[in-house]
Amino acid sequence: TVNRVSFEQTDLSGEIAITEYSDPPETVRTDIKDSAMAAGAVGAESDGAESNDGIEVVAVSDIAPTTDQAEKAPATVEFTVRKSAVDNPQQLSVVHETYSFEQQAMTWERLSTTVSDTSGETITVTAETDGFSLFAVTETTQPSQSTDEPPAEETNGQNSDDSGDS
Numbered sequence: 723t724v725n726r727v728s729f730e731q732t733d734l735s736g737e738i739a740i741t742e743y744s745d746p747p748e749t750v751r752t753d754i755k756d757s758a759m760a761a762g763a764v765g766a767e768s769d770g771a772e773s774n775d776g777i778e779v780v781a782v783s784d785i786a787p788t789t790d791q792a793e794k795a796p797a798t799v800e801f802t803v804r805k806s807a808v809d810n811p812q813q814l815s816v817v818h819e820t821y822s823f824e825q826q827a828m829t830w831e832r833l834s835t836t837v838s839d840t841s842g843e844t845i846t847v848t849a850e851t852d853g854f855s856l857f858a859v860t861e862t863t864q865p866s867q868s869t870d871e872p873p874a875e876e877t878n879g880q881n882s883d884d885s886g887d888s
Contacts, residue, residue: 723803724799729797738788741783742783757829796850802844804843815861816857819855
């Protein structure tokens with residue numbers, strides 16, 4: 723949910739139309755994940771990631787100011803997401819749909835994101851933007867394979883301690 727849009731410029735006028743997609747269709751989620759991965763907006767730190775399984779789309783919002791001046795003005799956008807929809811708040815980021823002249827296509831750009839409040843039933847996330855259109859709050863998830871390795875090493879360490887104790 724979009725809580726607030728704060729513009730750096732104080733002399734802007736007009737209204738802001740906000741459309742919330744609390745449960746976007748799977749096709750929309752997949753498009754966001756695929757585009758964000760291809761653009762390196764999220765998930766780029768995952769080595770050899772061939773799928774978008776490491777990205778969860780938590781919320782999608784369309785933010786549209788009614789004036790051209792406001793649409794292209796820098797702003798801070800504050801979102802609130804349900805804590806129950808997130809595994810790790812520190813892995814949240816906001817991506818923004820933008821047109822890439824280089825790729826001649828719409829792409830998703832990762833914005834500078836801050837998780838500012840995780841108390842209560844919701845999480846507050848803020849992002850800096852230079853323009854408006856679709857925004858998505860995403861969570862990058864860690865590969866499950868890395869959690870399987872440490873227990874095997876601990877077991878080997880216990881065996882070494884037992885044999886050295888005799």
